[in-house]
Amino acid sequence: MGEKEVESLVARTISRIMIPFIQLFGIYVIVHGETSPGGGFQGGxxxxxSMILYGIVYGLSKAKKRVSKKHLIILISLGVLIYSGIGLMDMLSGGKYLQYDSLPLPVDAHETTALSILGVELGIGLTVMxxxxxxxxxLAGERIGAGMDNW
Incomplete structure (x- = not known):
């Protein structure tokens, strides 16, 4: 793990094939967190x-080019905003924080709860990811002397 790519053709080929499936599975875990094991934290x-695998195989400098610090900070903030926003909307609708079924949505209480939980799981997933x-x-940058300073 460092600035250079892994020279193994097998590692590069397998990671190129696996990364999209890992990401798809992460999205699946987030979206189905209400009804199955998993949720926002695990999916995130x-x-x-999946990005860590990319950084290990293709090098930290390519990983930094793939994702910007600014975008990651925006995604963290957006996730927290979604989570807290749903809770505050519950309170403004006369319910308790994250009561879910008190939101004034044009669907029944069960669907309102399901949609609210999905929103919370998405917020958690964005933040954790x-x-x-x-x-x-x-941490990888500190090890090789290319941490957050020049990102």
Whole structure:
């Protein structure tokens, strides 16, 4: 793990094939977090690790070019905003924080709850994914002397 690509053709080929499937699985885990094991945190970590795999195989400098620090910080903020926004909308609608079924949506209470939980899971997933990528780039960069300073 460093500035250089892994020279193994097998590692590059397998990662090129696997990264999209890892990302698809991460999205699946987030979206189905309401009804199956998993959710925003687990799906966010899976999505973040797809970028970690990219950074390990193709080098930290290519990973930094692929994602910008500014965009990751925006995604972290957006995730927190989605999570807290749904909770505040519940409170403004007369319910408790993250009560879910108190939102004034034009669907029944069960569907309102499902949509609210999906929104919360998406917010958590965005935040965890972005934080995971930032931590990897920072820690890997510190090891080789190319941390967050020149990103």
């Amino acid at each position: 970590v899976i999505l973040g690790t 972005s934080a995971t990528i930032i931590l990897f780039i920072y």
